[in-house]
Amino acid sequence: MVTDLNYKTLLKAVHTFVFDVDGILTDGTLWLSENDWVRRMSVRDGWAIQFAIRQGYRMAVITGGDSPLVKDRLHRLGIKEVYLAAGKKTEVLQQYMQTHRLQPENILYMGDDIPDYHAMQMCGVKACPADAAVEILETAHYISHKKGGAGCVRDVIEQTLRLQKKWFSPEKHKG
Numbered sequence: 001m002v003t004d005l006n007y008k009t010l011l012k013a014v015h016t017f018v019f020d021v022d023g024i025l026t027d028g029t030l031w032l033s034e035n036d037w038v039r040r041m042s043v044r045d046g047w048a049i050q051f052a053i054r055q056g057y058r059m060a061v062i063t064g065g066d067s068p069l070v071k072d073r074l075h076r077l078g079i080k081e082v083y084l085a086a087g088k089k090t091e092v093l094q095q096y097m098q099t100h101r102l103q104p105e106n107i108l109y110m111g112d113d114i115p116d117y118h119a120m121q122m123c124g125v126k127a128c129p130a131d132a133a134v135e136i137l138e139t140a141h142y143i144s145h146k147k148g149g150a151g152c153v154r155d156v157i158e159q160t161l162r163l164q165k166k167w168f169s170p171e172k173h174k175g
Contacts, residue, residue: 007141010125011160016107021063023112027149045153052157053078055166062086089119
């Protein structure tokens with residue numbers, strides 16, 4: 001793991017966030033409904049995503065899951081690039097980076113488990129929630145104090161935007 005000072009230095013170059021779904025945007029718990037698995041997502045994570053998009057940040061989601069409900073929720077938050085059923089996350093991420101001409105140092109990837117490992121290695125900032133798999137915890141530049149589905153997304157977005165002086169301020173954001 002990289003020291004606190006180093007990850008904050010790395011955050012200065014970030015303008016793109018890439019997230020996994022289960023274990024990041026959700027707590028990883030699934031309930032079976034008639035037509036789909038139901039997941040619980042944090043509204044605070046959702047607000048931070050919307051706010052960052054309004055500030056000009058790029059967002060993408062790459063997940064092995066294939067839920068129309070998740071895709072609909074993410075589209076409603078403003079995330080246009082949602083890649084479902086991503087068997088090889090590295091291939092999806094590579095294509096995304098090429099399409100948008102992104103450099104690794106400009107991307108923060110937040111994952112929580114083995115399927116995220118190699119994709120995380122392709123990005124300038126590797127982040128994970130407090131309850132990530134050991135292999136992910138060992139490679140992360142930043143480990144959020146929040147668990148998956150409980151604010152870890154807001155944590156990394158807020159830290160990045162605060163550092164770049166683009167987070168909320170009462171003077172700039174009137175009601």
